[in-house]
Amino acid sequence: MILGVLNQKGGVGKTTIAVNIAATLAGEGRRVLLIDADPQGSALAWSSARTRDPLFPVVGMAKPTLHRDLPSLARGYDAVIVDGAPRANDLARAAILACDTVLIPVQPSPYDVWAAQETVELLREARIYKEALAGAFVINRKIGNSAIGRDVTSALEPFAMPVLEPPLCQRVVYAESAAQGLSVAEAAPRGEAAREIAALVAAIVDICERKDAA
């Protein structure tokens, strides 16, 4: 499984989601590698902030050749998670081509829905070379049972891509845990954030297994 968490829009939650998905998959006993494909190095900073034993290695590889370099790096791992960079089109294109499944985090705001177009376009282009490339949206920072939280799912319909359940809500534990290089499951194992991440990972594993069976 090579899973990209990608969106050229900045600050949508790529690193937060990548780190927490990686931690949950590692907690389930999978051999996990996290690739920091962002020159900002946020996932590397997360692992440097950590004082506990690492859950998985984090490797920095913000290169437009990622799709060529990743297969040899990925050998020996059950799951490789790629944390993408904002803006850089060449890096985004390489990251999409390196992955077999792409998650696009979107915040419940019209600006995020409009901006998603750019990443969806790159995904469509990449499908010319990689027909089986799967894509799905993840709604991040949903606020309670807000109307905009519900509307965003219908606003994403024209993109004709699945929206994974459950959405991730706006919760302070995502930033608090990151400051210590922890996952939400480590910082608050019985919290709502840990529960929603575990359910999201189950949905992702389901997509990947169905893809493998096809």
Ligand SMILES: Nc1ncnc2c1ncn2[C@@H]1O[C@H](COP(=O)(O)OP(=O)(O)OP(=O)(O)O)[C@@H](O)[C@H]1O
């Ligand atoms: N569900 C959430 N609830 C609360 N805060 C969140 C949530 N998701 C992300 N954040 C916060 O939003 C900010 C941006 O998140 P993050 O760095 O993961 O986004 P990003 O897409 O990786 O950004 P960049 O494009 O700069 O790489 C961070 O401060 C993070 O702690």
Ligand SMILES: [Mg+2]
């Ligand atoms: Mg990031």
